[in-house]
Structure formats: C-alpha cells, structure tokens
Amino acid sequence: MSTVSWITARGLFGRRRFLLLLPLPVLLVVLAVLSRGLGVAPSAWGPPVLVGLGLAVVLPVVALIVGTGVLGAEIDDGTVVHVLTTPLPRWQIVLPKLAVAVGATAVTVAVPLFAAGLLADSVRLGLALAVAASIGALAYSALFVAASLLTRRPVLLGLVYVLIWEGLLSNVVTGTRVLSIQHYVIALADRLAPTNLLDTTVSVPVAAVMTALVSVAFTLLAVNRLRSFSVAGETS
C-alpha cells in the first residue's frame, strides 16, 4: 500500500462520516431478507429493492460519501497541503486516492447487493450485481473525486447529479440515460445475469464504453485540476 493510500484509508475510516456508509447497505439487506421471509414474489420486490434502492441510491450515495471524503475532506480541512508539498507527480496522489475510494465503495455496496441478488433470484444475479456495482463504483468515484477539485461543494454537486439527473431526469427523459452511470450498471448487470428484474434502455456496448470514458476522463480531469490546486484566497 502506498503512503498516499495509507493516509487516505486512515483518514477515511477514522472520520465519523464513514459511519454514514452503514445504514443504507444494512437497509438493503434487511428489506431483501424481509421480502424473502414474508414470501413476497421476487418480481414484486426485486426491481424496487435491487434497482430502486440498491443501484439508484445505495451505490451512488456511498460512492458520493467516500469519493468526496478521500480528497474533498482533505481540501476542506487543509490537510491536503501536506501531501501536495511533496515532489510526487499529481497522478501519484489522485490514483491511490481513487483506488481507496473504489475499493471502499465496492466492498460496502457489492456485499449487500450480492446478498439481495441471491435472495431475489440466484447466485449468478448476486455476482452480476456485485461485479456491475464495483465497475459502477469506479465511474462514480472518478466523478466524485474530480468534483472535489471542481467545486468547494462537491457533495451538493454530487447530490444534484444523483437525485436530479439520474433519479428524476433519466426516468422521464430516456435520452439522458446515456449519461447515467446508474443505467450503465443496470445494463452491465443484466448482461452478466439476464433476468426480468433489471430493465434498461442503454445497450451493453454503450454502457461499457461510457463507463470507461467517464472513469478515464474524470480521472484525467482530477489529475489536471490537482496540478493547478490553489489554496483558498486568504489575504491576511
């Protein structure tokens, strides 16, 4: 583990905001267990729990908390200056932080999604959801890490994307789904384990290409922004 990853992980898991990650995955598993235990048909509880909660809320919200936590929190409290006053090329700072964000998000989201997919249908669906969510964690994390360097309010920007763009617009205006990470994840999961529980209009090639594009583009943007990082304008 690199020193940047080590400091990032210590910072992430040492802050109280990490506790915010736990309720949503627990809720996902509890709802899946209850639905299964009460004998509700998977076709009735699967889509709202797996997609409506798991992929549309748990994945992006966890990615948002973690993604803005690995860099945005350090920018907020000023500790990022300690890492930046070293001769490390800026990509050697962004990539380890991104890796920690992806890893933490993937573990937090993939495990409950696997359990929920297993309870709804099969091991294959559970694995498909876990793998697709991990791929989605990469794209979301790249987006939110870059957002930390684009604005002083990355959480707000992230919430607007998740709630307004993905939650509202992509359900009303189908064309916007091409720019929705949530729909890439659904398309990839459906490709890995075809069921009638997942439904999307984005094709698998588009989902794969766009996921890669979003991940690479926002990572490069983050590296470039970090090269020009300015300390907030204090004039004392």
Add this chain to the structure above:
Amino acid sequence: MTTTSSPAPTTTSTLDLAGVSRWYGNVVAVNDVSMSLGPGVTGLLGPNGAGKTTLLHMMAGFLAPSRGQVTLDGLPTWRNPEVYRRLGLVSEREAVHSFLTAHEFVLATAKLHKLPDPQAAARRAIAMVELEGAQDRRIGTYSKGMRQRARVAASLVHDPQVLLLDEPFNGMDPRQRLHMMELLHSLGDAGRTILFSSHILEEVEQVSGTVQVMVAGRLAASGDFRTIRRLMTNRPHVFAIRSTDDRALAVALMAEPSVTGVELGRDGLTVRAGDYGAFTRVLPKVALARGVRVRQLLPEDESLESVFSYLVEA
C-alpha cells in the same frame, strides 16, 4: 535548551519574485512585488490584510500570480512539484492529520518525499523540534504549539534549502517560541533561505534583522530594518543622551544644523536629528569642544516598531 541543528545544505537556493501581482476580481491582494530571497532568515512583516499570506502561497506554488513570476533557482514554483525537493512550507492553517501520531505523520511525509532513509529523517526532524517525548501520541491530543512543531518537523524532514513559514509562532508558549526562534536562526546560519511572516513586531525583531515589509499589498520596504530607518530622512531620528552637563550640551547642539529639536528632561536629553550620519559625526566634536562627557547615547526609534509604524503611516 539545545537546538538540534541540521547539516548545512550542499547548495544554497534563491527565491525570486519578479513583478508579482495577485488580484481577486477587483481586489488587489499583492501589487507588483519584486524581491530576491537568499540564505539567511528574513521576516515578512505587515499588518493583517497586507497580502503576506497571498505572497507566501505564491512563493510556495499554491497560487498562480495574476502577473509576474515566482521562481526557485530559476524554476517556476507554480505547477511544478519538483520544487518541493528544495522547498518546505508551514502554512498558517493548523491543518494536521489528527488521527496520526507525530512520528507517523513525519515518517509518512519522509516517505512521500521518497527519502532513502525515511526513519532516520523522521527521527532527525522530530528531534529538531524537540517532540521526541510526545511523538507516539495522536496529533489530535496535542496543544496548538505542539501541533505547530509537528508541522514544522514534517516541513523539515527532507532538509529543504528554502523554508517558508506563515505565522509560525502562533499558539506557542514563550519557551516553544524561543526554541523556534533558535531553530530558525540555526537554519539560517547553516545557509538555508528562511522566510517567515508575522504581524508581531517583536517576533521579527528577535529572529531577523532583514525584513520585507508589506503594506496594503505593496512591498513598502526591504532590507535591514535599521538601515531602512536611516534612509527615512524625512523622519527625525530620536536619540536619548546622558552627559556630565546636559544643559550645556543642549545649548551647543541647538546650534547644529543637523539637529531639529532638543528636549531637556530629568533623565537627560532627547535630541531630534534630521540627518542621522551628520548628527552622529558632530556630537563627539561638540561634546569635546564644550568639555562635556557623553555617558550614554541611545537611538530611541530604531526599533522595528518605529520603522513599521512610519511605513504604515506613510
């Protein structure tokens, strides 16, 4: 108290600012500042809001100048992480990774610098700031002054030739302050370029004779503050004199063109001189001619405080 000195650098570095300005919208924070900082300790002095922190951030590569250029040994500091091999920064903001111990923090910094022996470098830096006793405690449990020392240790771990410190004495108790002053002195004496900002005159006066004075975004004065004072010919120089016959000396001095005023008091004379050099040359001659022995001659307004207040009022 001892100060663990670091080895002298094999090379010295120069930080140059050429016509540097920085503005935020319509507000000019730093206005056309040029200076060259070489080995030794320099104080960056100015009232709050004078632009000291903005200037330091530009020097440290954390702010792009709106105009002009900041270079370290000819290399721009902006968008150039390579300069941090030679440059250390202690920012004013007290941000430290509070979940780490001081040892972990300084060691991590040494590793980020990819030093050949990070453990030894961390030990040396922690010893320089006398934090060995508390190095295994979490920084979150430290006092303000201890946190500051941990940050200074981290900024020194790679043995930089240039060290920039923004208000380094904030939150330190008198003993820690004295130790920090000794440390800065020893670093400057070893050939490092040290610049520290402060709005507290005593601090600058005790640490450094060389000052850069910022007032309202501009560089108001630069150099040794005693020399700056002597160049302020429009301000009379004030001297306190005690002699064997103050009244006779006062009468004689009033006849001298370099003297603009004399006040006779119980404790001696207060003399105002328009020309520092002419007065100090003429005083012994006048005293000798009148058979008066001068027991004490003290320049009363050569303190940094006087220089600073004159500059700010100007």
